[in-house]
Amino acid sequence: MPIGEIILATFIKVLFEKLASIDLLNFALREQVYTLFKRWSGELTEIQAFLDDAEEKQIENKTVKMWLEDLTDLAYDLDDILDKFAIEALQRKLTAKSQATRTSKSKLRAMIPTCCKGFTPTIVLSNFMKSSTSKIEEITARLQSIFERGSRLGLQNIVAGESTKAWHGPPSISSFIHEHCIYGRDKEKKYIIDFLLRDESNDSKVGVIPIVGMGGLGKTTLAQMVYNDEVVNKHFDLKAWVCVPDEFDTMRISKVILESITSKACEFKELNQVQVQLKQNLIGKKILIILDGVWDKKYNDWNVLKGPFNDGVLGTKIIVTTRDKDVASIMGTIPNHLLQRLSDDDCCSVFEQHAFRNRSMDANPNLVSIGRKIVGKCKGLPLVARTLGGLLRCKERDNEWEIVLNSKIWDLIEQGNEIPPALRLSYHHLPSHLKRCFAYCSILPKDYEFEEEELVFLWMAEGLLQEQNGKKRMEDLGVEYFHEL
Structure with missing residues (x-):
């Protein structure tokens, strides 16, 4: 998923949080827009379900790409009006608190902007709702249009790479060489060592x-x-x-x-x-x-x-x-x-080392067969074989492997670089919460040395860590995401 879609997915999550805000919901009930808020939330839920499918289809369908761009614009506009609602809700709350404590009339009037003096708070609020009507109607119509366009484009409610098995990151390996076994490089290793051991140059x-x-x-x-x-x-x-x-x-x-x-x-x-x-x-x-x-x-x-x-x-x-x-x-x-590409056999060995580390190849002949077809698309690149092997390591069903084999991402062509389609597959199948955190790291300069705690705090500040109903501290959740990645 490009950075734009990552921001969009995160932004929609923020919109849901705002629509579920207690203060905003109380305001909505008083001003009789609660039904509108519920409608917006429902339509966003339906639209959000299209995102994973749109992410892949935009590769070859410019209309889907335009749909994502329009959705991004709509999300920003919806966020703006929700902020205005929140400001009005806060002003009403402060006004009510002032009245409850019998604040003097002069002090109460002082809280109201100069341009609004002479109007009661109720009139101010009514004017706000009146001035916002056209914008509210516009956003409601655009939400409906976005959903209908997504349906016409054939976008479906799928979750990329979702498995019934819980996501578990690979175990941490502490070594200079990050491979259990290196395949296909023995002759090249010997050639270079022979050069190193010679004193003449x-x-x-x-x-x-x-x-x-x-x-x-x-x-x-x-x-x-x-x-x-x-x-x-x-x-x-x-x-x-x-x-x-x-x-x-x-x-x-x-x-x-x-x-x-x-x-x-x-x-x-x-x-x-x-x-x-x-x-x-x-x-x-x-x-x-x-x-x-x-x-x-x-x-x-x-x-x-x-x-x-x-x-x-x-x-x-x-x-x-x-x-x-x-x-x-x-x-x-x-x-x-x-350096030459690996042979098909060596590339297959790299893939199997990662994909079948925790299971028997003999007990999974269908996965072995599908895996070898996937390796055929790796073009002898060990990084791609290793990455896709790691991706499929926690996927147990044949259809999950076939999704990777038949993904349209393989058709993505980037001139002069044959790696991104395959590596993008691995990214595409990450759980959504890890996608957001990983994509955020793209703002860090290359070779920038960061600490775990620093990155976790940045994720927290950007609202990228999902709540766990009080079961885990946000910092602990961030550390868990960090080690999974």
């Missing part, structure tokens, strides 16, 4: 091997396999792993490397200070550095970064992972290692 003391491939092929996983290998650990004196931001920040990368090899926080503010200290710590040491996810093509940036390593021991090595062959050409001292 052409004309440079620092040997750089780029691992190149499209997103989702497992470049980072392969680098992790090598980085954590026992033979590699014994061969190098020091190691450092750096997740490189899109904007190549030489200062930041140098500090991360320095902090990794010294295990101390770096307080220096100038790049020269950091690199001098880094150079001193590298004297006589053989170091392995992983630069994961490099995009920068500026040759000078790379030359500045690698300066401190030129005085290191012969055999110092750097592994670079990148999608860009130009980046690899700038940084590499040997030919690029082009």
Whole structure:
């Protein structure tokens, strides 16, 4: 679901909460608009039931996309008028309280805006209702129209990926390598380790091997396999792993490397200070550095970064992972290692490792058959196979797997990027409460380091955490969502 639909789903939830507000309902009863509120709430409920179906159908149906856009506009207008009702309800409540406590007439009049002096509160309220009539009628008509259009478009009341089994997030895995078993990369791992163990690296003391491939092929996983290998650990004196931001920040990368090899926080503010200290710590040491996810093509940036390593021991090595062959050409001292797609068998093994971890494959032959058809759409990308395996891990019925296999999301084409349709499937089948919380994270900058508590408080502030009838504190619920994601 795009961010727009996530906001819409959350916004409609807020509208329901406002329509159920005790103060607003009391006001509605007094002003004889209670029936109207109930009608709005009922129509919103019917419209809300269309959202999951509309989310998928908008991919290939522009009319459905326009329906969602019109619904978003209507939701904002409905929110505006409910706010006006709430203000009037509060004013009436304050007025009634003032009268009950026998507030003097002058003080009571002082509470009424200057433009309204000379009118009684009842007249003020009547004027409000009179001035709002046209807007109320307009919104009522638009709600009915939206619902009828949704019905004509064939939108149905479905819940994406809903299962009778309660949602349970995957168990937390604490490891550098997040896979129980890596398939199809043994030969490539051996090739890279052989390079790392050689002391010669052409004309440079620092040997750089780029691992190149499209997103989702497992470049980072392969680098992790090598980085954590026992033979590699014994061969190098020091190691450092750096997740490189899109904007190549030489200062930041140098500090991360320095902090990794010294295990101390770096307080220096100038790049020269950091690199001098880094150079001193590298004297006589053989170091392995992983630069994961490099995009920068500026040759000078790379030359500045690698300066401190030129005085290191012969055999110092750097592994670079990148999608860009130009980046690899700038940084590499040997030919690029082009990562290949997994074979169908290896890709199937990745999928089954996640989809069948808690159940027997022999006892579920239909799921195995459907799963292999799904793997055929993964195009040899281990990230996609792993993600979809994790998605289907808690789905037990054949039809739930077939929904994923036959989803129209597979037909979504994004030029130059084959991953989003498959990964979007995983997102599409998250429970709605986790969808909202996950989508909210898109406002965080890439590589921004956030704390669990910080994110939970942000979710709370945005009203993204569902009430549990007093059974759980909101903070505890947020922590639960965080760990599920």
